[in-house]
Amino acid sequence: MTEVPNAGRVHQEPDAAANGATQLNGRSVDRGHAKDLFRRFVETRNPALREELVGLHLPLVEYLARRFRNRGEPLEDLVQVGTIGLLKAIDRFDLEREVEFSTYATPTIVGELKRHFRDKGWAVRVPRRLQELNLSLNKVVAELSQEIGRSPTIAEIATKARLPEEEVLEGYAVVSLDAPAGGEDAPAVSEHIGAEDESLEALEYRAALGPLIAGLPERERRILYLRFFGGMTQSQIAARLGISQMHVSRLLNRTLAVLREGLLEDEEIG
């Protein structure tokens, strides 16, 4: 997190990245198969083909995401971000270009990852005081929820933490959206979610979110489903998955941020 993103280095070796990806996991990308898929995708724009292309090139995203992992973000989040770049590359790829897709896609994926860190720049600079505040609030909220059997109000948190409400509110943004990751990650939930998948997918395809949702880690998809379709509260989901409510909140907010990425292009205050 202390390191400033090195803008130049990653950019210069897309071919190396591509090669690395093809060797990764002993799972080589069959180029003929990929070409054929692309040909059919360009003709039909069939979301199922798009999804297959995403799956085929996921090792490339994972490979590139790993290069950014020492900056305090969980790898799985980086893979999500990288997948957005992959989707953009898939949609824009032109078969007429005499270039391998992986070579073409690498700068787009890396660009997405860099943008992610740039956008989060302020979060990375969250002062130590706020980070500590966040940690102590986490604890207070968890304790209070236990004590009173429901989610506490801001006033209750303030009383318990002996802090002015203003300060609790100040800590809120950090807590809910940009809490430093770490420590709390429970093992991924690997239950099957067939029925849940179906109701998500029914909407997905209309909303063109299909590949993005399909690209989410299973636990995030499950949380998405339980909260938005299953009518469960964050606390109920937390109990069911064996993680804290704050953690559910964080995963939910992150997932939504990823899903919304495509909607609004690059914007900065000014």
Added chain:
Amino acid sequence: MTSTVHLEIPASGAYLAVVRAAATGLAAQLEFTYEEIDDLRIAVDEACTQLLARRGSATTLNVAYHLNDAELRVDVSIEAPDRGDPLARDTFAWQILSAMTDEVREQSETGRLWLSFRKAGGRG
């Protein structure tokens, strides 16, 4: 008695943090619980993002927070002279909004697109 807070921001996603922060502060006054506030923030984000995605040439986004007893109503609107489509009910966005709030409405009139929702607090 209802109090209302108006916010006008540039039509850019970069200002959504301000809209969320205002919602959080107001909901705290209404004694929303921590989780209710989180839901509210998600709803605010979603409504604003959906309208910004339809902004066309609009330059500002308007948000009105109406505080009434333990309930908050949020009206988000944007100029849409080109009569953009309101949010369809079979979208994921609509699903999010209705799961996070007690009632959602969309409206398109007098050259503006509106998304409004109501959320009551204090139920734990």
